[in-house]
Amino acid sequence: MRQTFDETTDPGFGARHLPLLRREMQAQGLDGFLVPHEDEHQNEYLPAANDRLAWISGFTGSAGAGVVMKDKAAVFADGRYTVQVKAQVDQGQFELRDFNETAVARYLSEQPKGSVVGYDPRLHSPDALARMQKTAKRAGVTLKPVDSNPLDSAWGAERPAQPQAPVVPHPLEYAGEDAADKRARIGRAIEEAGADMALLTAPTSVAWLFNIRGGDVIRSPLPLGQALIDGDGRARLYLDPAKVTNELPGWLGEDVTLEHPDTLAAALDETSGRAVLIDPGQSAAWYFDRVEAAGGTVVRGQDPCTLPRAVKNPVEIEGSRQAHIRDGAALARFLHWLDTEAQQTLPDERAVVEKLEQFREGTGALMDLSFDTIAGSGPNGALPHYKPVTRTIRRMEKGSLLLVDGGGQYLDGTTDVTRTIAVGEPSDDKRRMFTLVLKGHIAMAVVRFPEGTTGHQLDALARHPLWMAGHDYDHGTGHGVGSYLGVHEGPQRIAKAVNTQPLLTGMIVSNEPGYYREGHWGIRIETLQVVTPPEAIDGGERPMHGFEQLTLAPLDRRLIDVDLLTIDERAYVDAYHAEVLAKVGPLLDGAVLDWLTVQCAAL
Template sequence: MRQTFDIKGGPQDGRAHLPLLRKALENMGLDGFYVPHDDEYQNEYLPDANERLAWVSGFTGSFGSAFVFTDKAVIFADGRYTIQAADQTAPELWDREAIPEPGAFGWLAKQDLRGKTVGYDPRLMSPNDVALLQAAAKKSGAMLVAVDENPIDTAWTDRPPQPMAEVAPYHVKYAGVAHDEKRADIGKALEEDGIDAAVLTSPSSLAWAFNIRGGDVMCTPLPLGRAILHKDGTADLFLDEAKVSPKLRKHLGNTVTVRPLSDIDEGLSELSGKTVSLDPDLASAWFFDTVEAAGGTIVRQRDPVALPRACKNEAEIKGTTAAHIRDGVALTRFLHWLDTEGQSGKVTEIEAAIRLENFRDEYDSLKDLSFPSISGAVEHGALPHYRVSEASDRTLELGSLYLIDSGGQYPDGTTDVTRTVPIGEPTADMIRHYTLVLKGHIALAIVRFPEGTTGTHLDVLARHALWQAGLDYQHGTGHGVGVYLGVHEGPHRIAKAWNAVPLMPGMIVSNEPGYYREGQYGIRIENLQYITPPAPIEGGEIDMLGFECLTFAPLARDLIDVKLLTKEERKYVNDYHKLVWKRLNRKLPDDAKAWLKEATKRI
């Protein structure tokens, strides 16, 4: 079993560890310290050794921050984690505030901290966030200090070791393009922009640019390291020496110099007099400070690997298509189980998540889950980022809805799919809301759009039917997805918030509108799809991009109100189910095959 359900943390951690941090602050001459939920690599999932916020507070949510003072401690969490933060932090030790209002920096700006010294770790913060922190500290009257050593690391005497998984070559049959060719193309683009080198701080960029994979991060095959990519396509790759094998050195060849991770300071100092690309959204303030101190000229721009990585090549699309078929078989077997044994009213969220994981695990090619499964029954389904634990586990009650959002990591692709199914007899409201969500999903699946269109332009399509009913959902509609990389990948996305990156051929993006009735149920329908090249439309004048579906698993026919669908929408459902049957039926055992035949009947 790859996922655990005994989520660590809790008030006891704050009670034990907060005094240790305060002692470290006293020894460093600090009155306070800012603790973000970020590590040096801006990872989505943090290695245990980098869970500093959880260590000091007991709060294990994936988004939050804290200020710790000698006489006060305040934790900040957004709406997804308000209840969790209250449960996991000791009320006598921690005040709780909300994100986005007032937010950590907004709160700091309103405090009277004249004569106080507040520290921060520049390795954990972007330069933009440091600027916001500086502005807030100025308003509060506090003196802000960048620390050379994080006081939590000093106080955390039993801190787990940093992960040291061996870094392995990623076969070109999956990558599609040799790593030296990738870097040569990026180097040429740097030279055309008058840039001498790019500092790559994102583990995903390292994995893609060097055709390597690692095992340092949960659910994502990433190697933790850094790189300097020069305009001639050569590179310095900084990795802990324990991760480097002779096989890896042979794979990288003589255009890549492998250096110890501890040499990164020296590597940055060698950029003196050069023009250097750094991404302010991915690189910490420490990189900017170090390059500037070395005499380098910084150009703030998007990581040059991000866009090439997002636009999948033919081999990557072929591979991820195959991975999605295998994943679809596993999910369909699970949905069959859910529609039979899972209708007892006695199955729990954890039991269901484990059953789906076991179906996926029957494939030897499964390397990991792509994220901890969101297995939400009844009111838990209304929490879009719910993570079941042994403490929260509940049954899939009759007369309710069950939402399962899950995915797998395979050598040829990364999957992410959500299905919502009835347990017992659904109510009229459940059917209506599911159908409205489905209408939005279909609109985003069939749309054609011109080059230059961004995800922000398309977001309204997924919400239109819900909006007309006075409903909405408070999360993005689509995120990028890697190929045996991160399940959440930029730079593109589909959401209300503005995103300036145009949708381009080869990009993979999720299509996941939803609806959440607080305290009762949640609905989300998610497929992954990739963007197809511009093609003509009969009678049209402009070639248009479109989407091709990657995910194949049946929709919940019992939740569809056919009367609410247009003729075109009914055609989409029938055509999609026809494809699901065609792609999956010969790979299923007889009982699941018979069930799928019924599940994909025309509506």
């Protein structure tokens, strides 16, 4: 479980691996080849065997892409990985470019007319491919699907084996709903969508629907597999037999058949005359092509498990509460260490990350981290998704700030929290900016909103105090979070970008406004919160949703400029800190409890 820090990888990757890939490309008559970060399951985090972009380039970020041509190559990474991609990728072999929805297509349009660029249809969504094909065609570049991935052939015997972690039941005491009932619900949704069956390729959907968990993917308890589910709720689950435990068949029940993954293609070949629901946002183009070639009808639509999974049931919500109380005790011990010993020894970011993980492991319930911990000291904190990598690790510095963003995977819930800590005495400027971020955070915590409201419609509330002072931040304000599943979960989100999914009772979202002064320091405050049922407001005419705070970790009082807070905002901070002390305090004693009591005193 220990987080690793050897993130520079081997700078010789490109020099060694590019010739191997180019040889395979030449054998297939290709002038270029697309290397997405995504694997066959469109995962954010990948098993080593599927991290093709890392093998060819050395870049290990959770998003990005690569294009390899005969005489040049490029790696694409977004602003989260500015430091990491430069540390990991040999710029003598790869050009580094910013990553966005059109970046790869734009690069393809720059290639010589007549170029043939291959792609593996198992790794690209149909919509992403359509965008690239449109741009490439205008430029006279042909995108060609390959039956055999040339990168996989080049990787050869050195490629790690596919993971075979045991697939285990996720008990009802954590899941809150029997898998048979879930399948019945999903079956009805399939029929309502005008389909006979649905193809599920997202491991999160497979894990949720069958109440199972696995260990094939780091930071997420996912089993790699697929499923076909019929309108009557019967299903075929495609799992490597090596991952099937003795208890699994009985757990799944007689209406679920376990199949070998190699037989899925044949099953799709038998869909003639049937309508198959497939999500173009979560399934690769290969599945669409296979069903259509078989004479089946593809019904393009959202994975039917996506929305039910996002709306947590009462058991899952209570599990999340308990996970956050447990996690809160670990955070209190960590923040106490930062405020005492670390203020004197000024450890580096690596030591900070390891210390936080030690405290989480000390709960005795941690299954994994929910993502690689972010710890940014001074200028590194100004990079919103910075990871401490060997060439960039800094020590804590007096007079600066430390931003720490991390989370844990527990059987009863997934956590994700960010706190910003003053190292030494903060300046008035830092206190002012922290308090502006805090004001936006509070606005998002206390807002009431009617049914049908989307996260897009709320986003400006978190930014308003910063906007009024001429500032902003360039990431979203909130993402969905799973229940012992992925730390990033849709379809809900809070961001400037338009999102049509209303916030529904039981959805968990993060609340994480920030401010980043490039080259100096960064501030972010992140708390998870769950949407509450609509309730009447005294004197109001419509019931309103709200948020219940789940994360329980004190704010750094030294960074709060109380004079900038309204009376109501001060009351919120006092009430929040009182709740932290009441729920987390019983798990602490001695110096840590004394420290937390002081931190949670009224402003």
